[in-house]
Amino acid sequence: MLALKALIFDVDGTLADTERDGHRVAFNRAFEEAKLGWNWSVDLYGELLAVTGGKERMLHFLDLHLPQFLEEQRQAGTLDDLIKNLHIRKTYFYTQLLSEGAIPLRTGVKRLLDEAREQGFRLAIATTTTPANVTALLENTLGKESIGWFEVIAAGDIVPNKKPAADIYDYALEQMNLKAEECIAFEDSSNGIQSSLGANLKTIITQNHYTETHDFSGAVLVLDHLGEPNEACTCIAGDINGVTFVSMDTVKAL
Numbered sequence: 001m002l003a004l005k006a007l008i009f010d011v012d013g014t015l016a017d018t019e020r021d022g023h024r025v026a027f028n029r030a031f032e033e034a035k036l037g038w039n040w041s042v043d044l045y046g047e048l049l050a051v052t053g054g055k056e057r058m059l060h061f062l063d064l065h066l067p068q069f070l071e072e073q074r075q076a077g078t079l080d081d082l083i084k085n086l087h088i089r090k091t092y093f094y095t096q097l098l099s100e101g102a103i104p105l106r107t108g109v110k111r112l113l114d115e116a117r118e119q120g121f122r123l124a125i126a127t128t129t130t131p132a133n134v135t136a137l138l139e140n141t142l143g144k145e146s147i148g149w150f151e152v153i154a155a156g157d158i159v160p161n162k163k164p165a166a167d168i169y170d171y172a173l174e175q176m177n178l179k180a181e182e183c184i185a186f187e188d189s190s191n192g193i194q195s196s197l198g199a200n201l202k203t204i205i206t207q208n209h210y211t212e213t214h215d216f217s218g219a220v221l222v223l224d225h226l227g228e229p230n231e232a233c234t235c236i237a238g239d240i241n242g243v244t245f246v247s248m249d250t251v252k253a254l
């Protein structure tokens with residue numbers, strides 16, 4: 001068994017609960033600005049989250065709910081520009097929300113990152129979201145220098161196939177020159193764990209309100225969050241050895 005060397009974190013839903021009050025709100029602001037008359041409710045967005053990637057998610061929405069509009073845009077040759085420009089504006093609105101401090105880190109994330117760094121473990125990010133969103137989240141929650149804590153920020157379109165494909169985790173491992181057995185992944189969704197397991201990574205799940213019904217088969221731990229000394233986490237699957245928050249001792253013992 002190879003010694004643990006690195007922790008690889010998903011972003012949306014794992015580092016922070018960004019989807020409902022962050023990305024979803026940003027999409028709606030972009031739609032309103034473009035006067036499209038679209039508005040993604042909390043429930044509809046939960047359905048659309050089946051597709052990772054904001055650009056892909058908008059296409060999925062049109063395919064499901066506005067097929068005629070989609071076809072008209074395709075026929076007119078304007079679809080690619082529409083999606084690209086909407087996504088640029090959505091990313092602007094999202095990073096603006098982050099700069100206003102709208103989205104905090106999830107419970108236990110900062111504590112575990114600090115402990116991992118103190119003990120010399122390497123850190124990386126493997127996410128479907130746009131790189132600018134990652135740096136904005138890190139900058140607005142942990143400070144600008146935290147961007148440098150992560151050896152690799154594998155994000156968005158850097159790989160051809162987004163989660164649930166394993167591409168983004170394979171890319172992170174390759175960039176770090178590490179074997180999957182030397183790392184552990186932190187995820188929040190079924191798309192995410194399919195990706196991390198696809199890269200043969202041991203995976204800890206911290207579920208959220210959008211993903212609590214997802215299938216997390218294969219996870220070494222399924223938790224409601226990473227916990228704090230004064231805020232016990234709940235272990236939904238796996239064995240956390242009776243502790244009430246995830247420390248590096250917990251991670252190393254998995």
Ligand code: XBP
Nearest residue numbers: 011012023052053054127128129130
């Ligand atoms: C979550 C995603 C992203 C975000 C939206 O990524 O699927 O697409 O929902 O961000 P992960 P973009 O859980 O892998 O962090 O609009 O920039 O794609």
Ligand code: MG
Nearest residue numbers: 010012013188
């Ligand atoms: Mg996620």
